[in-house]
Amino acid sequence: MAARQRTFFDDDPHDETATRGRDPGAGTPVSPQRIDDAARDLATALDPLVHLGTSSWSFPGWTGLVYAPRDGKPESERRLARAGLAAYAAHPLFRTVSVDRTFHAPLEAAEFARYAAAVPDGFRFVVKAPAAFTDPLVRRPGSGMAARDNPSFLDAAGAAATFVQPALAGLGTTAGPLVFQFPPLGRRLIADVPRLVARIAAFVAVLPRGPLYSVEVRDPELVCPAFAESLADAGAVPCLAVHARMPPVEAQAAAFGLDRPSASRPLVARWNLHAGRGYEEAKADYFPFNRLVEEDEPSRLALARHAARTAAAGGAVFITINNKAEGSAPLSVAKLATAIVALG
Numbered sequence: 001m002a003a004r005q006r007t008f009f010d011d012d013p014h015d016e017t018a019t020r021g022r023d024p025g026a027g028t029p030v031s032p033q034r035i036d037d038a039a040r041d042l043a044t045a046l047d048p049l050v051h052l053g054t055s056s057w058s059f060p061g062w063t064g065l066v067y068a069p070r071d072g073k074p075e076s077e078r079r080l081a082r083a084g085l086a087a088y089a090a091h092p093l094f095r096t097v098s099v100d101r102t103f104h105a106p107l108e109a110a111e112f113a114r115y116a117a118a119v120p121d122g123f124r125f126v127v128k129a130p131a132a133f134t135d136p137l138v139r140r141p142g143s144g145m146a147a148r149d150n151p152s153f154l155d156a157a158g159a160a161a162t163f164v165q166p167a168l169a170g171l172g173t174t175a176g177p178l179v180f181q182f183p184p185l186g187r188r189l190i191a192d193v194p195r196l197v198a199r200i201a202a203f204v205a206v207l208p209r210g211p212l213y214s215v216e217v218r219d220p221e222l223v224c225p226a227f228a229e230s231l232a233d234a235g236a237v238p239c240l241a242v243h244a245r246m247p248p249v250e251a252q253a254a255a256f257g258l259d260r261p262s263a264s265r266p267l268v269a270r271w272n273l274h275a276g277r278g279y280e281e282a283k284a285d286y287f288p289f290n291r292l293v294e295e296d297e298p299s300r301l302a303l304a305r306h307a308a309r310t311a312a313a314g315g316a317v318f319i320t321i322n323n324k325a326e327g328s329a330p331l332s333v334a335k336l337a338t339a340i341v342a343l344g
Helices: 037-045 077-083 085-089 109-117 156-174 186-190 193-205 225-234 249-255 279-286 297-312 329-343
Strands: 050-055 096-099 124-128 137-139 146-149 175-181 213-216 236-242 267-271 317-321
Touching: 037 329, 050 329, 077 085, 085 096, 096 317, 109 156, 124 156, 124 317, 156 175, 156 193, 175 236, 175 267, 186 193, 193 213, 193 225, 225 236, 236 249, 236 297, 249 297, 267 297, 297 317, 297 329, 317 329
Parallel strands: 050 096, 050 317, 096 124, 124 175, 175 213, 213 236, 236 267, 267 317
Antiparallel strands: 137 146
């Protein structure tokens, strides 16, 4: 029997929601891997305004990189999902993490508060907004195909009530960028880019003021100065999306005007997928995510340049990295930190 595919209202079994079933290690903390002096020195040299981290934290393949083994074996994905965040945040290079489970379903404030209690001062969460507000279509369970138009698409009141307010109430000072990731939006919407840009900006403009909002897209047509300007007017920033569907980092940065750093404009980037790769293909080839399989030096150096420039101008930097970017997000973080420090 074929496995049921997820809709955007389902949990992702490979992220931090994988908590079902009996947990044989319940009640014992996950231990962080011992960090060598070189990594600590690198973290000390990295500007405090620069927040680097990964997409989620529940990967057993990171044993020896982030997590210490328990009884000589890697912790389970379930154990890491439930109890691994504190050990993750103990790594001096990890100053942020992307909470991706919220893309599939909202969280209560109490769950956000549990996350906030597990991290040190200075740590910031990047949180993805539910796709219920950014996908124009409702998908059929079991196929992912479009079923009908989504009535909650760009529903700012719903997004505020079920996502923004619980996130801010629970995370408090640990709240970083709230990222609204829009999937490929289809020919009907992309046919009128100015109108689409205006609709997205109007949606962001009426969200509660206070948090840093960032908008990530998967349509190259939206990578343009008008989109960045409209987001700025609405109180948001574009998110650099390092993804096979999107233009290179430098092209996005130029179109969004990010080559002119400003202390008032943070940099938000999500290094998601290696160029030329499909998600499932990269996942299969890179598993178990404990080594760099295909390094992407152009993307790394471009991100490092913009991070160093933004921090030098007094702006905050938030960059999260997926295992599907190069093979192992923790190792990519270390390489990127090294590149940023070298440019500082």
